[in-house]
Amino acid sequence: MIRLPMRPGVIHKSARDLPVPAHLADWAATCASFSWPQVRGELAGTEAGVLNIAQLAVDRHAQGPHAHRTALRFLGAGAAVSDVDFAELKSLTDRFANALAALGVGAGDRVFVLAGRVPALYVAVLGALKHGSVVTPLFSAFGPEPIATRVNIGGARVLVTTEALYRRKIEKMRASMPSLQQVILIGEGDAETRVPGTLDYAKLMREAPAQPPVIRTGPADMALLHFTSGTTGTPKGAIHVHEAVLTHFATGRYALDLHDDDVFWCTADPGWVTGTSYGIVAPLLHGVTSIVDEAEFDAERWYRILQEQRVSVWYTAPTAIRMLMKAGPELARKYSFPQLRFVASVGEPLNPEAVWWGQEVLGRPIHDNWWQTETGGIMIANTPAMDIKPGSMGKPLPGVQALIVRRPEGGGVQVVDTPDTEGELALRVGWPSMFRGYLGQEERYRKCFAGDLYLTGDLAKRDADGYFWFVGRADDVIKSAGHLIGPFEVESALMEHPAVAEAGVIGKPDPVVGEVVKAFVSLKKGFEPNEALNLELLGHARKRLGAAVAPKEIAFLPTLPRTRSGKIMRRLLKARELGLPEGDTSTLEGGA
Numbered sequence: 149m150i151r152l153p154m155r156p157g158v159i160h161k162s163a164r165d166l167p168v169p170a171h172l173a174d175w176a177a178t179c180a181s182f183s184w185p186q187v188r189g190e191l192a193g194t195e196a197g198v199l200n201i202a203q204l205a206v207d208r209h210a211q212g213p214h215a216h217r218t219a220l221r222f223l224g225a226g227a228a229v230s231d232v233d234f235a236e237l238k239s240l241t242d243r244f245a246n247a248l249a250a251l252g253v254g255a256g257d258r259v260f261v262l263a264g265r266v267p268a269l270y271v272a273v274l275g276a277l278k279h280g281s282v283v284t285p286l287f288s289a290f291g292p293e294p295i296a297t298r299v300n301i302g303g304a305r306v307l308v309t310t311e312a313l314y315r316r317k318i319e320k321m322r323a324s325m326p327s328l329q330q331v332i333l334i335g336e337g338d339a340e341t342r343v344p345g346t347l348d349y350a351k352l353m354r355e356a357p358a359q360p361p362v363i364r365t366g367p368a369d370m371a372l373l374h375f376t377s378g379t380t381g382t383p384k385g386a387i388h389v390h391e392a393v394l395t396h397f398a399t400g401r402y403a404l405d406l407h408d409d410d411v412f413w414c415t416a417d418p419g420w421v422t423g424t425s426y427g428i429v430a431p432l433l434h435g436v437t438s439i440v441d442e443a444e445f446d447a448e449r450w451y452r453i454l455q456e457q458r459v460s461v462w463y464t465a466p467t468a469i470r471m472l473m474k475a476g477p478e479l480a481r482k483y484s485f486p487q488l489r490f491v492a493s494v495g496e497p498l499n500p501e502a503v504w505w506g507q508e509v510l511g512r513p514i515h516d517n518w519w520q521t522e523t524g525g526i527m528i529a530n531t532p533a534m535d536i537k538p539g540s541m542g543k544p545l546p547g548v549q550a551l552i553v554r555r556p557e558g559g560g561v562q563v564v565d566t567p568d569t570e571g572e573l574a575l576r577v578g579w580p581s582m583f584r585g586y587l588g589q590e591e592r593y594r595k596c597f598a599g600d601l602y603l604t605g606d607l608a609k610r611d612a613d614g615y616f617w618f619v620g621r622a623d624d625v626i627k628s629a630g631h632l633i634g635p636f637e638v639e640s641a642l643m644e645h646p647a648v649a650e651a652g653v654i655g656k657p658d659p660v661v662g663e664v665v666k667a668f669v670s671l672k673k674g675f676e677p678n679e680a681l682n683l684e685l686l687g688h689a690r691k692r693l694g695a696a697v698a699p700k701e702i703a704f705l706p707t708l709p710r711t712r713s714g715k716i717m718r719r720l721l722k723a724r725e726l727g728l729p730e731g732d733t734s735t736l737e738g739g740a
């Protein structure tokens with residue numbers, strides 16, 4: 149029999165024990181006094197009617213005391229390290245904005261970026277924002293089809309990519325992308341002489357005027373078009389405006405607790421909204437140094453980066469944490485992280501096991517937070533001075549109102565006031581980074597709202613202390629013998645078992661009870677799938693969850709299907725189990 153550690157339901161924290169005073173020391177008082185206009189006032193220096201994400205993120209600091217502070221530290225896939233300070237970043241992004249102007253790219257034209265995490269990607273994103281273009285970063289591991297689909301949905305005019313990616317993924321498809329007028333290649337130079345129909349990034353930058361471009365965007369102008377992760381179906385293109393920068397700033401302060409001398413590392417790729425909002429914009433807004441690692445996940449490399457770069461605030465994802473857990477604590481013990489003071493996670497539910505792992509292995513618990521591509525920034529979070537209830541997403545941030553609602557059969561929406569009652573998570577409209585549309589899908593956008601509420605499509609509950617608990621995506625909830633079962637609860641119980649590295653749970657149609665719970669499990673190093681372990685896991689889950697909720701079947705898989713942004717794709721587990729079509733797999737990790 150396995151022995152489970154006895155753990156309390158709360159990790160108590162006190163503002164006094166923190167190495168630096170938390171920005172959100174008093175949640176209730178800060179929420180009460182908070183206002184978005186006040187945040188706008190703080191981001192001073194903006195002319196009336198003018199607001200631009202890149203100007204606030206870069207130029208504000210380039211002209212102030214942080215001009216020669218490292219803004220972005222790029223760790224190359226090998227050993228190379230290159231630093232760009234705020235002043236340099238300003239002149240590079242000024243030039244890129246001017247280069248776009250010289251190409252005749254107009255305000256609002258779409259600029260897509262497809263590259264690894266290299267300096268030119270960051271310059272292109274920020275420079276294009278300065279110019280007033282609409283930016284879409286794509287994940288560089290996408291195959292040709294997903295790229296072409298997104299380029300066409302977004303009506304991309306300019307694509308910034310590398311010669312290698314262009315040859316592998318774009319060249320043959322170019323004729324099928326009629327909106328694309330200019331392709332700019334990042335590389336060693338002279339790309340345009342080798343690759344017909346392209347322009348050379350280095351040459352454009354050399355020839356572009358150096359003077360600062362005139363910033364013309366206003367708060368309601370479209371800035372970013374981000375595609376969702378495609379976890380539940382075909383990715384949607386969420387439209388964001390420049391005003392979103394107010395959320396990036398406020399959440400950088402309250403959810404990530406960024407302080408002036410922090411070294412911040414967001415591990416998400418800019419191809420996903422986290423990698424843009426928090427991998428680019430929020431840390432720059434706060435004038436802190438951000439680490440950008442070009443290489444893919446590697447447990448040892450990541451521990452080394454945390455140690456060598458003296459990362460103080462780390463923002464990562466459950467999938468990465470589970471992989472570190474899978475690699476075993478011995479590896480972590482070879483490194484030390486005395487400067488690491490705050491660790492946060494987003495993207496999927498964070499199992500309590502992972503919160504505790506942080507506490508035990510990194511010396512800091514992991515702070516879960518919740519948001520979506522549609523919300524543009526963090527909405528609900530565990531913050532430094534707040535007690536953590538492992539398994540909870542935390543509380544709504546200042547300026548955010550979250551509620552639990554039900555949609556009764558007859559129509560309309562009812563707010564659920566009773567604590568611990570499941571319903572759909574809704575947000576009251578009014579935070580600046582709310583998406584302003586799904587590109588080309590007006591009806592779908594409209595359906596996300598009821599009055600002044602945005603309905604998130606996630607199920608959750610709120611406890612008596614105001615903490616929110618994720619139950620599952622509306623699409624993933626299992627209906628079994630009259631019970632509604634959230635996969636997260638079952639997965640978290642399985643994860644408590646020392647053999648389990650990851651779990652994905654689905655409902656399998658059953659003529660008697662509607663659906664039965666089936667779990668797919670991948671094992672940690674040193675454990676083998678066999679009948680005895682299967683029975684042990686079934687027994688463990690039954691003991692933890694009761695017979696009504698525990699899985700009836702468990703299957704072992706070497707790894708679970710996940711999106712390239714690291715989310716378990718339960719819909720694929722289900723389609724495969726039932727022999728149904730797999731649907732959109734454009735974001736499937738390891739896919740085309």
Ligand code: ATP
Pocket residue numbers: 376377378379380381382383384493494495496497498516517518519520521522541604605606618620621713715
């Ligand atoms: P698609 O909408 O295309 O199916 P997606 O919803 O996974 O993809 P994202 O916008 O990247 O695309 O992800 C947001 C979703 O991720 C949330 O709606 C929620 O289901 C899940 N999520 C994010 N953070 C958390 C968290 N801390 N706890 C639980 N779920 C989370």
Ligand code: MG
Pocket residue numbers: 376377520
């Ligand atoms: Mg979604």
